[in-house]
Each structure stands twice: as C-alpha cells, then as structure tokens.
Amino acid sequence: xxxxxxxxxxxxxxxxxxxxxxxxxxxxxxxxxxxxxxxxxxxxxxxxxxxxxxxxxxxxxxxxxxxxxxxxxxxxxxxxxxxxxxxxxxxxxxxxxxxxxxxxxxxxxxxxxxxxxxxxxxxxxxxxxxxxxxxxxxxxxxxxxxxxxxxxxxxxxxxxxxxxxxxxxxxxxxxxxxxxxxxxxxxxxxxxxxxxxxxxxxxxxxxxxxxxxxxxxxxxxxxxxxxxxxxxxxxxxxxxxxxxxxxxxxxxxxxxxxxxxxxxxxxxxxxxxxxxxxxxxxxxxxxxxxxxxxxxxxxxxxxxxxxxxxxxxxxxxxxxxxxxxxxxxxxxxxxxxxxxxxxxxxxxxxxxxxxxxxxxxxxxxxxxxxxxxxxxxxxxxxxxxxxxxxxxxxxxxxxxxxxxxxxxxxxxxxxxxxxxxxxxxxxxxxxxxxxxxxxxxxxxxxxxxxxxxxxxxxxxxxxxxxxxxxxxxxxxxxxxxxxxxx
Numbered sequence: 239x240x241x242x243x244x245x246x247x248x249x250x251x252x253x254x255x256x257x258x259x260x261x262x263x264x265x266x267x268x269x270x271x272x273x274x275x276x277x278x279x280x281x282x283x284x285x286x287x288x289x290x291x292x293x294x295x296x297x298x299x300x301x302x303x304x305x306x307x308x309x310x311x312x313x314x315x316x317x318x319x320x321x322x323x324x325x326x327x328x329x330x331x332x333x334x335x336x337x338x339x340x341x342x343x344x345x346x347x348x349x350x351x352x353x354x355x356x357x358x359x360x361x362x363x364x365x366x367x368x369x370x371x372x373x374x375x376x377x378x379x380x381x382x383x384x385x386x387x388x389x390x391x392x393x394x395x396x397x398x399x400x401x402x403x404x405x406x407x408x409x410x411x412x413x414x415x416x417x418x419x420x421x422x423x424x425x426x427x428x429x430x431x432x433x434x435x436x437x438x439x440x441x442x443x444x445x446x447x448x449x450x451x452x453x454x455x456x457x458x459x460x461x462x463x464x465x466x467x468x469x470x471x472x473x474x475x476x477x478x479x480x481x482x483x484x485x486x487x488x489x490x491x492x493x494x495x496x497x498x499x500x501x502x503x504x505x506x507x508x509x510x511x512x513x514x515x516x517x518x519x520x521x522x523x524x525x526x527x528x529x530x531x532x533x534x535x536x537x538x539x540x541x542x543x544x545x546x547x548x549x550x551x552x553x554x555x556x557x558x559x560x561x562x563x564x565x566x567x568x569x570x571x572x573x574x575x576x577x578x579x580x581x582x583x584x585x586x587x588x589x590x591x592x593x594x595x596x597x598x599x600x601x602x603x604x605x606x607x608x609x610x611x612x613x614x615x616x617x618x619x620x621x622x623x624x625x626x627x628x629x630x631x632x633x634x635x636x637x638x639x640x641x642x643x644x645x646x647x648x649x650x651x652x653x654x655x656x657x658x659x660x661x662x663x664x665x666x667x668x669x670x671x672x673x674x675x676x677x678x679x680x681x682x683x684x685x686x687x688x689x690x691x692x693x694x695x696x697x698x699x700x701x702x703x704x705x706x707x708x709x710x711x712x713x714x715x716x717x718x719x720x721x722x723x724x
Contacts, residue, residue, distance in 0.1 A: 240331060243275030243421050247284060247444055250291035251437030256280045256445070257287070262417055267334040267562040268552040268601040274332050277420040280445035285452035288412050288441035292383050293458050295438020296410025300380045304358040307406055311355035313433035315348035318394075318426075322348075325394070325425060327554070332421050333393060334561040334602070336553035339516055346685070347394040347426075353685050354402030357709055361407060372721035378713040380408035381460040381483070385453040387474065389466050390418030390564055391519045397426055399685075399703050400463045401440070405430075407712035409461075411440045414453045418565050420444045454478055461485070461711060463702065465521070467622070468648070468694050475697060485700040485711050487690060489622040490650030492680045493526040493643040495665065497636060497656040498533050504677070505655040506540035509628070512653070512679035514548060514606045517560050518626035519568070522651040522673065524680045526612070526619060528631045528639045538610055538630055542588050545606050545628075550593055552601065562602040563625060569602045572625035576607055579618040584609040584629065614645050622648065636661060644670045649692030651680040672696060 246253035255261075256278035266272035278284070299307075318325065322344045329340040363376035384404040388397045397415065404411050415423030427442045443449050450470075454462050454477040463485040464474045471488040478484040494512065496505045512524030529537050553561035563569045569592070576590035590607035606626040612619045618629050633639035643652055653675040654665045666674045672691040673683065683689050683703065690701035700711035 240272065242273050243424075245275050245277035245420050245424055245444060247278050247280060247288070248427055248437070248440065248442040249284070249288045250295070250441075257283050262446070264332060264418070264420060266331050266601075267564050268554070269597070270600050270602070272331070275421055277417070277444045280443045280449045282448055282452035284445070285412070285414070285443055285449050285456065288443045289383060289453075289456045289458050291438055292410035292412050292441050295436065296383065298436050299405070299410060299439035300408040302408065304361070307358040307408060308355040310430070310433045310435050311351045311358070311402060311406060314429045314435070315351040315355070317429045317432055318344070318351070319348040325422075328425070329394065329422055330553045330561075333390060333419050334553055334564050335516065336558050336561050337556075339561075340553065343392060343395050347398045350395065350398040350685055351402050354406045357403055358406040360706070361709055361713060363715070368719075370721060372719060374717070374719050377716045377718055379716065381712060381714050382409060383459050384409045384411050384712065385456070385459040385462040386411055386413045387450050387453055387462065387464045387466070388413070388415050388423070390416035391516060391521070393419035393422035394426055396465050397423060400465075401426070401430070403708050403712050404463070405435065405439070407709060409712060410438075412453055412459060413440060413442050414445065414450050415442075417444065417446050450474075451477065457482070463711070483700065483711065484697060485702055486697045487521065487702060488650075488695050489624075489648055490521050490523075490691065490695055491525050491620065491622055491646040491648040492522055492651040492653070492671070493528050494524050494653040494655065494680060495633075495639045495643055496527065496529045496533055496537055497639075497654070497658065497661060498530050499657045500533065500655040501657070502533060502537050502540055505537060506544055508653070508655060508677070508679050509541055510544045510548075512681050513628040514545065514560055514626050515679070515681055517563055518606070519564060519624055520681050521624075522680050522683070523624075524628065524653070525623065526629050526631060528633050528642045530633050530635060530639055534630065534632045538587065538608075541628070542608055545608055546588055548606060550603055550605060551596070551598060560606060560626065563604060564602070566602065568625060569604065572604055572623065572627060575618060575621075575623045575625070575627055579609050579616070579627070579629070582616045582618060583611065583613075584616060584618055585611045590627070614642060620646055640665065640668055647694040650695035651675065651691075653678065653680045
C-alpha cells in the first residue's frame with residue numbers, strides 16, 4: 239500500500255491544519271480501500287487568515303523585477319520536470335487518469351510555467367501624443383491578490399495556467415484547489431516554494447464549497463480566476479461583483495458535426511478520443527455527435543466498435559484505455575444520466591453500467607455509454623454530464639446540423655469532420671463556441687492560444703491561458719500624464 243499523505247494548508251509561510259481541526263480524506267478512485275491522504279477541511283476563517291497573510295506579504299513579490307519572477311517560475315518548472323515520473327504515479331492514484339494521460343499532464347505543467355515566465359518580461363504599456371509637450375503613457379501593475387479556484391480534472395495543468403501568470407505579473411495568490419485532488423495542489427505549491435517564491439506570496443487553502451465561496455467573497459481579493467461548473471461560476475461571478483474582476487471558464491455540451499464527405503474511420507477515432515479520454519471528465523470533451531443522415535448509422539457502428547474495445551480499469555495498469563471516475567458523486571451523476579436518457583426514450587446502444595470483477599468492484603468504474611435517438615429537448619442533449627456518456631443526433635443536412643449544434647446554453651467547444659474546406663470555414667464562422675476544431679478532437683488546447691467559451695461557458699471578458707489577453711486579467715492599467723517642470 240502506498241504512503242498516506244498528511245496534507246496541510248500554507249498560510250503566512252507556515253504549513254498548518256484548519257483552524258477548526260476538521261479534515262477530509264481522499265481515496266484512490268480505482269481502489270476505495272486505498273487512502274491517499276487526509277487534508278484540512280478549511281472554513282471561511284481559514285480563508286480570511288490566508289488572504290490577510292498574502293495581502294500583507296505579497297509586496298516583496300510585487301516589487302521583484304521581471305528577471306526574478308521569471309527565474310522562480312523556470313526553477314519550479316525544472317523541479318516539477320525532475321519529479322515527473324513520481325508525480326505521474328501520484329496523479330494516477332489521486333485522480334484516476336491512465337498513466338498515458340497523467341504523463342501528458344505532468345509534461346505539460348512545466349511547459350506552462352516556462353511559458354508564463356516569459357510573460358513577466360512582456361508586460362508593457364503604451365504612449366500617446368500630447369499637445370502640451372508632456373508625456374502621456376499607460377502603466378500596467380499587479381492587481382494585488384488573485385484568488386485561484388481550480389477543478390480536479392487537471393489538478394496540475396489548470397492551476398499552473400492560473401498561478402503562473404498571476405505570479406509572473408507580480409501578484410500574490412490565494413489558491414483553493416478541489417478537494418478531489420488536494421495532493422497534486424500541494425505538490426505544485428511545494429515546487430514554487432522550493433524554487434524561491436517568497437512563502438507569503440502564496441497561500442494554499444484546502445477545503446470545499448465554503449472555502450471557495452470565501453475566496454470569491456473577500457473584498458481584498460482583487461481578481462478571481464475560476465474553472466468549474468456553470469452553476470458555481472455564476473455564484474463566483476455574483477460574489478465578485480462589478481468592482482472586482484472574474485475570469486470564468488465554465489461548462490460545455492460540446493458537439494461534433496460529421497458531414498457525408500467525412501472519412502468515417504477518422505471521424506470515429508476523433509469522437510472516441512474526445513468523448514472518452516480522461517473518462518469523459520474534460521470541460522471540452524465531446525458530448526454530442528450530430529451526424530448528417532447518410533453517415534449516421536455507419537458512423538455509429540464504428541464508434542460503438544471502438545468504444546467496446548476500450549479497456550476500463552486502474553489507470554496504473556498497462557493497456558488500460560479508460561480509468562475510473564474521479565469521485566463517488568461523479569459515479570452517481572453518470573449513472574443517473576444513463577437512467578434519465580433511457581427514461582426519456584433515447585436508445586442506449588452500449589455501456590452505461592457499473593463495472594466489477596478483477597478488483598474493479600472496489601473502484602468507481604463504468605463502461606463508456608453511447609446513446610442514439612437524442613432529441614433536442616432531452617436532458618441528455620442539453621445538460622453537461624462531465625462523464626463518459628455520448629449521444630448521437632441525426633441531422634438532415636448541414637444547416638440543420640449547425641442549428642442542432644447551437645441548441646444549448648453552452649458555447650465552449652465544437653468540432654466538425656469534413657473534407658470540404660468551405661463547409662469547415664462556414665462552420666467555424668457560424669459556430670457559437672469559443673473553440674472550434676476541424677478534423678480534431680474537441681479536447682486539447684495549445685498553451686499559446688487564448689481559451690474561453692461563449693454563452694454560459696464563460697464571461698466573455700477575460701480569456702485565460704495565453705499571452706497579452708491573459709495578462710490583462712492579472713494586471714491593472716493606469717494612465718499617467720507627465721509634464722516637465724517649469
């Protein structure tokens with residue numbers, strides 16, 4: 239049995255339990271008998287202490303030059319890279335990814351930090367003409383304290399995309415990770431401290447909804463960057479209000495349209511990777527397939543054949559193509575939607591069952607589900623499931639496919655599979671989503687490209703992940719008028 243982790247909050251440079259002494263436990267989703275660790279179940283009082291510590295202690299970091307900020311982020315990247323093999327195993331144990339999926343994340347996270355290190359040197363203002371012979375320019379400076387509230391599905395990658403640019407800009411950070419993946423959050427903070435980040439420039443507060451709500455509500459937190467469900471994102475946005483800023487990446491109900499000219503074998507591979515990679519637990523994961531009538535049935539047949547060949551099991555085992563769901567609530571949610579789909583009249587073609595045997599009864603395993611016969615009014619076609627459940631819809635032509643793709647409150651990602659460049663460009667222009675993929679899975683984003691959703695998938699204010707747009711969120715602008723002395 240692996241080591242049991244004793245987690246702590248980091249507040250004011252000290253590793254400490256929750257003020258109340260309350261704890262929560264995290265177990266391996268592939269084997270619920272395996273206790274990963276015990277972590278502080280923090281309250282609003284813990285968050286208040288954390289914010290106070292960062293607000294008081296972040297000045298040193300704010301005054302640090304770009305060279306020092308960049309160097310700390312690069313050193314942290316080096317430390318994470320040196321521990322990649324160990325972190326990969328720990329990530330599989332805590333979150334449930336396969337070894338291949340976890341390896342991608344542990345490789346990507348150091349690259350993120352190096353990318354953001356470069357942004358420390360690219361923060362800039364502008365100068366403007368002045369009729370009086372003076373100088374008029376803009377100056378960008380840190381916003382102050384940034385609250386980072388992060389999900390469990392990418393517990394290293396997503397926090398690094400939030401904390402990296404916040405630190406590059408000179409901000410202090412109060413980090414509230416998901417209670418599903420607290421150990422990975424602690425590993426990231428440990429690397430930053432070992433790299434030379436001043437201990438009072440960052441706080442780590444473990445816990446659940448109360449702690450997250452307290453981060454968003456504290457008026458000393460100048461900016462909140464959040465990734466998670468749309469319902470929680472709305473609450474964060476309301477708590478932040480108009481005088482502070484929020485960066486929200488929320489839910490999705492992401493479609494892939496397949497046209498009659500598509501290579502159906504390629505389309506099936508794209509769909510299965512987008513829908514069932516990460517056990518379907520990706521915000522940009524493929525949730526709906528909208529197949530134009532002539533190719534609906536042969537495409538469905540190919541997708542089902544690939545899905546039924548997926549090996550579901552412990553992600554640490556070789557040959558496994560899909561790991562467990564990450565948490566008990568995820569298992570209940572996914573099985574609940576399978577039941578809802580059948581009750582609504584959709585046809586369950588394959589999967590959707592709790593799996594046992596070979597030790598899987600101790601884990602949170604389900605067989606990947608494929609439905610057909612979805613109608614636009616069905617909950618299965620409208621609501622985010624965030625699990626390995628895929629629904630097929632039939633369209634008469636390209637225009638109806640576009641209409642069905644847009645018929646949801648979400649607008650995070652969408653995709654099309656076609657050989658027709660004109661149709662691909664038309665889809666990209668008319669799709670109501672922040673990310674459009676052509677002949678690619680809906681999952682997987684480049685770190686140097688802005689990322690964010692439309693409609694109820696984001697606020698359409700500040701995007702995350704890349705370059706100047708990202709740094710606008712983490713800095714505030716002043717206009718300076720300077721006239722020469724008499």
